[in-house]
Amino acid sequence: MAKKNSSGNFLGGLTESRKMEIIGILIMAVGGLIGLSILSYHASDYNLIQSLSAESLLSIDRGPALRIQNGLGVVGAYLSHFFVYRLFGYISLLIPIVILFYGWFIFRNRETGQLLWPTAYAIWSMVLISSILGWFNNEYDWYSSVWSGSAGIATARVLQNITGIGSIIILGVLLVTTVLALLDRDLQTTVDTIKGWMADIKTSFAEWQEERRDKKAARQQQREAEAEQKEAEAQQKKVAQRQKAEQQMRSQSSVEKKKPRTQNNQPQEPEPKERTIDEIVEQSQEQDRERLRKQKEEVQSLDQRPRADVEKKKIAEEEDDVDISVYVGEGDEEADAKELDRQNKDKAKEVPKVKYKFPTIDLLDSPPNEGNEVDLEEIKENKRIILDKLKRHKIEIRSINAIVGPTVTLYELDPAPDVKISKIESYANDLKMATAAKGLRIMAPIPGRSAVGIEVPNGARETVFIKSVLNTKKFVESDFELPLAFGKTIENEVFMVDLTKMPHLLIAGATGSGKTVGMNTIITCLLYKCHPDDLKFVMIDPKKIELSLYQKIEEHFLATLPNAEEPIITDTTEAQETLESLTMEMDERYDLLKDGMVRDIRAYNEKFDNGELDEEEGHRHLPYIVVLIDELADLMMTAGKQIEEPIARLAQLARAVGIHLVVATQRPSVNVITGTIKANFPGRIAYQVASKVDSRTILDTGGADQLIGRGDMLFTNGGGMTRIQNAFVSTKEVEEITEFIGHQRGYNKKYELPVNEDESASSGIPDPLDDIDELFEAAAKVIVLHQQGSVSLLQRKLKIGYNRAGRIIDQLFNAGVVGPYQGSTARDVLVDDEEELEQLLDELDEFSR
Numbered sequence: 051m052a053k054k055n056s057s058g059n060f061l062g063g064l065t066e067s068r069k070m071e072i073i074g075i076l077i078m079a080v081g082g083l084i085g086l087s088i089l090s091y092h093a094s095d096y097n098l099i100q101s102l103s104a105e106s107l108l109s110i111d112r113g114p115a116l117r118i119q120n121g122l123g124v125v126g127a128y129l130s131h132f133f134v135y136r137l138f139g140y141i142s143l144l145i146p147i148v149i150l151f152y153g154w155f156i157f158r159n160r161e162t163g164q165l166l167w168p169t170a171y172a173i174w175s176m177v178l179i180s181s182i183l184g185w186f187n188n189e190y191d192w193y194s195s196v197w198s199g200s201a202g203i204a205t206a207r208v209l210q211n212i213t214g215i216g217s218i219i220i221l222g223v224l225l226v227t228t229v230l231a232l233l234d235r236d237l238q239t240t241v242d243t244i245k246g247w248m249a250d251i252k253t254s255f256a257e258w259q260e261e262r263r264d265k266k267a268a269r270q271q272q273r274e275a276e277a278e279q280k281e282a283e284a285q286q287k288k289v290a291q292r293q294k295a296e297q298q299m300r301s302q303s304s305v306e307k308k309k310p311r312t313q314n315n316q317p318q319e320p321e322p323k324e325r326t327i328d329e330i331v332e333q334s335q336e337q338d339r340e341r342l343r344k345q346k347e348e349v350q351s352l353d354q355r356p357r358a359d360v361e362k363k364k365i366a367e368e369e370d371d372v373d374i375s376v377y378v379g380e381g382d383e384e385a386d387a388k389e390l391d392r393q394n395k396d397k398a399k400e401v402p403k404v405k406y407k408f409p410t411i412d413l414l415d416s417p418p419n420e421g422n423e424v425d426l427e428e429i430k431e432n433k434r435i436i437l438d439k440l441k442r443h444k445i446e447i448r449s450i451n452a453i454v455g456p457t458v459t460l461y462e463l464d465p466a467p468d469v470k471i472s473k474i475e476s477y478a479n480d481l482k483m484a485t486a487a488k489g490l491r492i493m494a495p496i497p498g499r500s501a502v503g504i505e506v507p508n509g510a511r512e513t514v515f516i517k518s519v520l521n522t523k524k525f526v527e528s529d530f531e532l533p534l535a536f537g538k539t540i541e542n543e544v545f546m547v548d549l550t551k552m553p554h555l556l557i558a559g560a561t562g563s564g565k566t567v568g569m570n571t572i573i574t575c576l577l578y579k580c581h582p583d584d585l586k587f588v589m590i591d592p593k594k595i596e597l598s599l600y601q602k603i604e605e606h607f608l609a610t611l612p613n614a615e616e617p618i619i620t621d622t623t624e625a626q627e628t629l630e631s632l633t634m635e636m637d638e639r640y641d642l643l644k645d646g647m648v649r650d651i652r653a654y655n656e657k658f659d660n661g662e663l664d665e666e667e668g669h670r671h672l673p674y675i676v677v678l679i680d681e682l683a684d685l686m687m688t689a690g691k692q693i694e695e696p697i698a699r700l701a702q703l704a705r706a707v708g709i710h711l712v713v714a715t716q717r718p719s720v721n722v723i724t725g726t727i728k729a730n731f732p733g734r735i736a737y738q739v740a741s742k743v744d745s746r747t748i749l750d751t752g753g754a755d756q757l758i759g760r761g762d763m764l765f766t767n768g769g770g771m772t773r774i775q776n777a778f779v780s781t782k783e784v785e786e787i788t789e790f791i792g793h794q795r796g797y798n799k800k801y802e803l804p805v806n807e808d809e810s811a812s813s814g815i816p817d818p819l820d821d822i823d824e825l826f827e828a829a830a831k832v833i834v835l836h837q838q839g840s841v842s843l844l845q846r847k848l849k850i851g852y853n854r855a856g857r858i859i860d861q862l863f864n865a866g867v868v869g870p871y872q873g874s875t876a877r878d879v880l881v882d883d884e885e886e887l888e889q890l891l892d893e894l895d896e897f898s899r
């Protein structure tokens with residue numbers, strides 16, 4: 051019974067690793083055999099098998115003519131025929147190689163998943179190479195098909211049929227890119243690797259040369275020593291012979307005299323000889339040592355390798371001694387509790403025509419605990435990981451500064467002078483894996499410095515409350531016209547820009563990345579600094595919910611078309627009309643500026659407020675208009691060019707007249723953020739996006755794909771890039787602010803944008819002759835005289851306001867003096883000269899009677 055059990059458990063009793071070893075060996079054996087069969091492929095084998103009967107195939111000796119030449123016999127002949135002839139030619143050898151690798155990985159109990167890409171690469175290479183060879187085979191019939199296999203020939207033929215001669219170009223390009231991919235996905239690393247190899251080869255060569263020189267010198271030395279010894283021996287021999295002869299002579303004459311002479315002579319002669327050899331050997335050894343020392347010095351001065359080794363050792367010894375200094379930005383100085391409110395009160399008094407109270411700072415939530423908690427353990431751990439990784443790539447770091455921001459900590463690395471900084475960027479993925487950090491961003495170098503920056507997200511991030519941004523001296527005392535304090539930088543400083551300087555802002559970010567909160571931050575900043583007399587918003591929100599909270603400030607801050615049903619525009623057609631109307635507002639403002647002989651809205655308002663410009667002539671205080679579009683994609687999808695054109699026109703021209711655009715989208719693709727739009731929006735904010743491509747679309751570079759959401763953003767205004775934690779403003783806060791403003795009395799009349807004339811015309815203007823303007827005739831004459839049907843011409847020449855000029859143009863249209871509205875260009879004039887006009891006016895007169 052026990053016996054039965056043990057035999058039944060024979061395989062089950064094996065450990066898992068032993069089983070894997072056995073499987074690995076079997077797979078390697080299969081791979082090896084297939085490889086052998088391919089290597090010993092003979093084209094004639096297969097034909098021979100076909101011609102032989104099964105019986106003769108199994109017979110022991112068929113004679114040399116009928117012998118199968120493949121190393122694996124019949125099986126090999128079949129296998130190699132399949133792989134070499136049917137598949138991809140000799141390049142099919144990659145198949146057994148891949149099998150061998152799998153076998154080896156299983157044998158070593160390693161993760162075979164790692165082989166997935168190499169396998170795909172090998173298969174792709176086989177197809178590609180065999181197709182290229184197949185192409186030449188088809189074209190020139192240069193060589194046997196064993197190089198390309200039938201599959202390669204067939205693939206090449208299909209390609210040739212489809213693309214003709216272009217097929218070889220395509221194949222060539224694919225080959226080049228495939229080779230490049232093999233070299234390394236990162237060319238920098240490849241170059242470094244090759245450089246490393248070259249250095250290795252150089253060192254080995256120098257070592258080999260040195261060894262050879264040493265051996266040669268040793269041989270020479272040995273030869274010299276041997277020669278010396280031989281000479282000494284010969285001398286000794288000569289002396290001995292002479293002595294012998296003398297002895298013989300002396301023994302013949304006097305036997306007594308012989309002994310002492312011999313005793314005297316023997317020790318005297320060899321003594322100097324022995325000393326000479328020792329000296330020579332010692333001298334030669336000394337020379338050798340000297341030469342070796344010199345050679346070593348020479349090699350060291352020529353070759354970097356031995357020096358690098360010394361330094362590497364130093365790193366190892368000093369690894370833990372790399373200094374790290376931790377900085378936490380103090381942040382901006384807080385303003386006095388009521389300073390902003392005080393300033394705003396004064397500002398409100400300056401505009402007596404409307405009684406307005408700015409929202410007070412206490413409407414905003416106070417941060418629960420000011421300041422940034424620093425987790426030193428986390429910093430130490432990150433330092434260790436970063437140094438460890440870089441050390442593996444032989445990158446020496448001298449010191450580290452860790453700057454702890456609200457969301458991320460920036461590790462500023464000071465690399466050793468001979469470290470190539472750009473190299474560090476190529477290890478980004480490695481570092482990301484090591485720190486297990488999503489959102490790690492590497493700046494190699496930090497712009498304008500020779501340091502490398504690595505931003506690692508903090509384990510616990512800090513929320514930047516809007517109050518901690520607005521209630522700072524920086525914000526309160528700022529004299530920006532349209533100040534936007536987005537949030538805090540890594541140094542905990544409030545990051546602030548003037549929208550009038552940007553002058554437009556493009557925002558992109560995936561869903562949930564913090565765009566809406568960002569928009570709210572922008573609006574809140576403006577509401578806390580701008581009087582409704584100086585600022586109006588046009589809000590376009592196709593998503594219908596994001597900006598709906600701001601309905602309450604309609605009477606104070608929103609500009610709309612006169613016939614708009616809702617103050618927040620949600621409909622695409624209405625959005626389009628509004629944007630066109632804004633271009634008209636822009637044109638009108640330009641005319642006003644020209645009339646006032648000033649260059650920008652600031653100077654214009656100053657002149658107007660000083661009473662230098664006449665209201666009767668259409669002049670008025672011009673508020674800034676900030677156009678907010680939340681979700682450009684929705685508009686672009688439905689209206690495309692009709693939306694893009696006015697946006698582009700406004701973006702190009704509206705800066706001087708105080709119209710600024712803030713456009714957001716969650717789909718930063720090129721058909722939403724078109725080239726025209728992009729070119730006119732230098733100010734860009736990117737929240738977290740899904741891919742590097744998206745990041746490039748918005749920022750022209752990667753980086754936004756590495757952000758970690760919830761208001762983590764990158765800002766650029768054409769120059770450098772700043773990572774900012776967006777200030778958080780809650781819906782509750784927005785509600786309180788809008789309520790505070792909305793409850794006040796507001797203006798008697800909302801700020802109305804100019805009417806879209808086209809629409810007015812189509813909706814049927816009442817008969818112009820019912821309520822004809824007294825300047826109608828004069829206007830007609832001006833238009834006919836200048837042959838230009840434009841509202842601004844009438845404004846200038848007749849010194850009237852825009853609305854009146856617009857009305858007169860409508861009347862002239864209905865009277866047939868000018869043609870229909872044609873967007874930004876002037877209307878056609880349908881009357882050629884004054885005579886014709888007189889005639890027309892007479893007819894109108896008669897008609898009205």
Ligand SMILES: Nc1ncnc2c1ncn2[C@@H]1O[C@H](COP(=O)(O)OP(=O)(O)OP(=O)(O)O)[C@@H](O)[C@H]1O
Pocket residue numbers: 513514559560561562563564565566567568716760761762775776777778779
């Ligand atoms: N600056 C911030 N600080 C802290 N948390 C934030 C910040 N910004 C956004 N969040 C968090 O992220 C969530 C999503 O933000 P938000 O609604 O602004 O994203 P979104 O990009 O507008 O998304 P969607 O496009 O779907 O409207 C918020 O509810 C909030 O919890």
